[in-house]
Amino acid sequence: MAETKSDWWRGAVIYQIYPRSFQDSNGDGMGDLKGITGRLDHVASLGVDAIWLSPIFTSPMEDMGYDVSDYRDIDPTFGTLEDFDRLIARAHELGLKVIVDQVYSHSSDRHPWFEESRSSRDNPKADWYVWADADEDGFVPNHWPSVFGGSAWQWDTRRRQYYLHNFLTSQPDLNFHNRAVQDEILDIMEFWLDRGVDGFRLDTVNYYFHDTRLRNNPPLMTAAGRNAVRPYDMQDHVYSKTRPENVPFLRRMRETMDKYDARMMVGEVGESHKANAIMAEYTADGDKLHMAYSFEMLSDQFSAAHFRKCVKAFYDAARDRNGWPCWSFSNHDVIRHVSRWARHSDDPDALARQAAALLLSLEGTICLYQGEELGQTETELAFEELVDPPGITFWPEYKGRDGCRTPMVWQAQAEHGGFSDAKPWLPVKPEQAAHAVDRQDDDPNSVLAYYREMLAYRKSSDALMSGVTSFADLPEPVLGFARGEGADGLLCLFNLSSAPQALTLGQKATPEPVSRNCEMAGEILKLGANGFALIKGLSADSVKAE
CATH class of the missing domain: 2.60.40.1180 (Golgi alpha-mannosidase II)
Structure with missing residues (x-):
């Protein structure tokens, strides 16, 4: 791969691949690394600069890979380390950088670290996770809720203590107040950097630290907080995340990255409000994250005022300190934007083109989610077709994330859309098959053709790049x-x-x-x-x- 400047990520376009749903190469109904490698020509043909792979690491898959049980190996669902090496090599041949998802705020409860930590209160890893005694009545230590429902505390009979989990009970939170945990995470980063990855997408980057006094969060006194479907969204999480200790650790992470040439970190800021201020702080001064993104543009809001506020609020806070954003309209956690914003258009394809032009005209780095270039729509699933835990928990008011995670559709007439020869883990339905790659590839008026045109225009425009x-x-x-x-x-x-x-x-x-x-x-x-x-x-x- 030709040498590139160290700040290649500024203004770049990143293509997110959800590995379980991109291409199945071995007929088990789930996507894998060999499948991705075989489809990289399509990605390169778009004119993007990099790919981001959602988690591919060893996991029991209770949260589709966001529950890691081995941070230094590939889950057999996706292949082997050798398959990963071949993917990197092929991507680099095509001029594509490779960014991998890293889930550091929590692990799987089947990770050897947690199994050791829960075994007693005095083992070498006893303080690697967040443990707390019950209150005097035996109840949870505080009122923090889990994002996925219920309390954020789970009782463990071995230690006779509660452990913290911001997500599933099977996803215990690591204790970043322990320096040994920080050191181990930095060592994991170096493992993948040595293997040739060009960057990391850091999941829930503002969740690393918690308030050691375990103080209760105040209520979120906004309309969104008062009308929330999930109890989690009713609190202002000033004590359970986005703690001040996060910033020094981000600096340690940046020091690790800076040992290597032309690498980068993009952090997901999980926050329902004040996200732009956090993004600005975490990317300021060139000594923490290279860039960050939030969910603000992944909402139902589709107005001039909203887009103006998102962009302006970030740059008002970050411009003087060289902060940098990453913008996206869709990803693996939200309803696809062509469906999410459908009421604002009578023509889904016209909306898809407009969204492409708008997103690719924004100042910052851009992330596209697989299928976005096809004008793909959200898949309507029946309850019995769901696999996503929060979708099952909060049905029907919240239908979860499966609708945006259904397989990539390559061939309109092929069984399962050309994704797999076997029944896929989520169904391919006719509405999604209609947007297949083979129906658009040679059509100059297709949404796919427009994405290629707009991506080329962005890359050739100094105004749009800088x-x-x-x-x-x-x-x-x-x-x-x-x-x-x-x-x-x-x-x-x-x-x-x-x-x-x-x-x-x-x-x-x-x-x-x-x-x-x-x-x-x-x-x-x-x-x-x-x-x-x-x-x-x-x-x-x-x-x-x-």
Whole structure:
């Protein structure tokens, strides 16, 4: 692989692969590393810069790999370390960086560390997890809830203590207040860096530390908190996560990364509010994370005000300290955005193109989720088809994450969409098969063709790769912002609705070829349903609403 600059990740586009659902090579109904390797040509054809692999490490799979029982090996479901080495080699041949998911805040309860820790109160790993005595009445140490339902505390009969689990009871939280735990995690990072990975996506990066006094969290006094489906969302988690001790450990992680050339870390900030401030703090000053993302753009909100707030709030907090965001509209944890935002469009494919243009016009690094380039929609599953624990627990108000995790569809007419010769772990349904790669690959008007076009345009545009963002003062439902300044700047305008909109530009202009459903009438720009226009040389203050 050719040498690349150390900050290759700035402005890059990362393609997220959910390994269980990308390609099955051995007929067991689950995707694997050999399958991914065989499909990397498709990923490279998009024009992205890197792939991110969701967890592939040894695991009992109670949370689909986010419950790790061996951090230094590949789960047999996906293959072997040798398969992983071949995947890295092929990706690098194609010019793709490889980023792997790392789940450090908690392990599986079947990890040897936890088995030793729970065996007694005085073994060498007794303090590797978060243990606490029952209160005087035998109840849990505090009121912290689990993200997946119920208390965050589970009684263990061996130690006669409770252990902390922010997620499933089978996912005990590691105790990062113990320096030995920190050292072990850093050693694991070096294991994979030595193997050639180009970076890490850090799961739940603000969950590493907890309040040692185990103080109760205050209630979240917002509309979202008061109306939450899950008790977890009713609290302001000031004591159970995002603790100040997190920052020094992130610096230790960065020191480890900086021993290697051109590597990076992107952290998932799990927070229902104040996420931009946390992202800014965690990426500031070049000594912690390289970049971070939150769930703010993964919500139901689809308005100019919302997108403007997300971007502006981050850069207001981070610009002077060189912080950097990673933006995405879909991932393995949320409803696919074409379905999530469907009420804002009468044409799903038009919405898919608009979302691609908007996302790829944002200042920062971009992450695309597998199938997004096909305009893929959320799969509707029956209760008996679910495997996701929170989906089963909170059904039907919350249907879980399986609907966005169904297999990648390669061939519309093939059984199981060409994903597998066997019945897959989640079903491929006709609505998803309609978006198959083979139906779009040679169609110049397909969503897939548009993604390739827009990705190439982004990469060729200095404004989109590095231009600073300035927002236009426009009423809903139009979002407008400029990237860069002067003749090299780019004005980006999006009609976030199915109703036509008109704008005056003050001069005649020609939208760039990647624009869609728009036309100029003199100095008036007309944006049709979910229409958008990218125009060179215009500033944010040059456009007005008609």
